[in-house]
Amino acid sequence: MKVLIAEDDPNTRKGLAQILEGEGYQTHPAANGTQALEVFEREKPGVVCLDIMMPGDDGYAVCQKIRKLDETVPILFISAKSEEIDKVVGLELGADDFIVKPFGVKEVVARIRAVTRRCLASRDRRSEAQNEFEMGDLKVVPAELRVYRGQSAIEVSLRDIKILTLLHTQTGKAVSRDLLLNECWGLEYYPNSRCLDQHISQLRKRVEKNAAKPAIIRTVHGVGYRYDE
């Protein structure tokens, strides 16, 4: 899923991109309002993150223009302006959520996941496609960015869903690191294989009953990973 990040502070822009990419999104940065609109029209992102105080068109103006082009794309305002009125104005303009600076990584992740969930849920309703599947004692619900073990829900990222979906479609087969990286990180992205291992290790901590003895994501030494029914 593509995310447009419109933010004038380069460090914040880069940091946000890092967080969102870690979640499995493709990020498209913009340094001002004009660029943001250009990138939006070119890339047609699935989610938009807008800073309010930007050179050129400010976040409110960009929000209004985007809403004219697309009524459904989720828009998240990210701003240091914390006055209540700003939130109200932002939400009335058609923004979906508001993240106030200074924010933590977890907050951004939680909000972007929530927005993605809403986005996916409405898309699924439109296609009537039920793409839930089961992996061992887990029920994976991609539209919710959640996996369920019994009654308890585990929050996962978009990337985690991609990994689990890929392993599920290749049930019983070893999935190579290259394939995983290509499918879940993208061709233009070149993470080292250490990054993949770290990610799998973090995912196991959340979805496996015992991360030391993984039952769902098994390691295939020298090749990659595999899921067995």
Add this chain to the structure above:
Amino acid sequence: MRPKLIAIFLIIVFVPLGFLAWLGFELARDEEHRIRMKFHALFDNTLQTRNEAIAGVVQDLERELLQVLELPPLEVQQMSKITMSRLQAQQGAGKSPYVSRKLTDPDIATLRARVRGGRLVKQMFVMKSDGALLFPTTDGTETRDERDFLDRTRSVWETGIIFGRNTDNPSNSTQALNVQSSAQFFNRSSDHGWHPWFWGNGVNLIFWRKQANGLVAGVEVDRMAFLSRIIAELPNTHPANMQTGERGTNLVEQPGRIVLKDAQNNAIYQWGAMEGNTNHVAAISVVAPLSMWSLNYFRGDGFGSIRTGAWVNVSVALVAGTLLMIVLALYFYRENTRDIREASQRVSFVNQVSHELKTPLTNIRMYAELVQTEFDGLENPSQSSREGLGIIVNESHRLSRMISNVLTFAKRRRGGVKMNPREQSPDEIVRATLEHFRPALDAKDVEIEFEPDASDSLAIDGDFLEQILGNLFGNVEKYASDGGLLRVTSNHSNGQLSIDVSDHGPGIPPHQQEQVFEPFARLSNRLSDGVTGTGIGLTISRELARRHGGDLKIVPSESGATFRLTIKGASA
């Protein structure tokens, strides 16, 4: 705010003005009355002066007539029988002033000579002490003028008047006519006096004087003669005078008109400016024996000029008062708006600074957390580096709380803090806030206990709840970490949320339990305590709670301090 200010502005201007106007009106009315009285006195005075001139004329007349009546001793003789019987035949029975005696011919000749001798004397008469006329008589010797006199004066004689008798009896007709103050004029002497009577087109005067042998001699004064004497004493009805008019005083700037009127209220003579002087402003009676006459003062505009003068002053005072009030009100308005402007500039400045601080703070916190995440993926991360990152993250949390507090504090003075309630679970907010504090509290060996019982959604402003909790938890971290416990219990019933935050620290002495909610109140100011803070955390926490329809209080506890936060959920 604006309509309120305008209302205050109007009250400030118009209430004192109304009062001033009323006061001015009363003052002007009093002044007008006073001046009117003064003018009345002046008009009366003017008339009195003229009256005295007339009195002078009367005195001169009296003096002259006394001389005329300075007669040699008069002798009385019996009439002839023939004359008597003719007279009786003419008059028939009944009382008659005409008697059977008459003056001697030489005396009659003397009297007739006196009549001819003076312009003032129209006719003379002689009366016996019993009222009987001795001269002139209708015995056939009388002249035509004498007969006319008797006809003219018939009404006088028919009243049975006897001049010179009972002068101190007020019922005496002679004196009865001396109305008003002129009584003394007549009582001065009882051997002469005036007697006015009406005949023809006005008043006529008789002057009498007692003679040696009990007789009374009198004079009918020529009306035209005495009128011309009086008029000669009065100012001329002259074109020059008509313009300048009668100036009673310099204060009376407009010339007036004075009219001498007779008993029938007909003008006998007038002088002064004729044009427009139609308002009757004063009148007095003329001196005796002309007391049925009156002197009347007329002015064109009444007291118009006086009124204008008084009202101009009041109007000027009112206009000046209005201007002063408006200037004052504008001054206060300006001061007020300047205060508001300054306050809003302050808030705007604080907003700007906060915004500028938040951007680098975001980056510090975000990158520290990102590095933390990477550290979590490492197989053997450096413990001291991990701790260092934890400190960076915690301190950035603290800094952001402080910025929020300062911002809220700056805005509260303007009443600019507004609630933005949304349905959310209070327990989730408590949990998330506790998670922020966990690393810092862990580092100080403070155990966290949370007993949640408020998971149902409630319409509250999550940011403000987080801010309040952050201040309370931060206080525990700063002041009560020795107690080793942070205990939070939440409860939600009937739309009311209640959160208790307790610690086992030193507690707050009862006499300082309200003081801690005052801005900048610090229970200890010693820097050696090593405790930092701005001193506004509890102040704004309580205010935010109250804006939520709740409160923040200290409740009694066995050890340490317990703060109880209550919040009413908005009806969403």
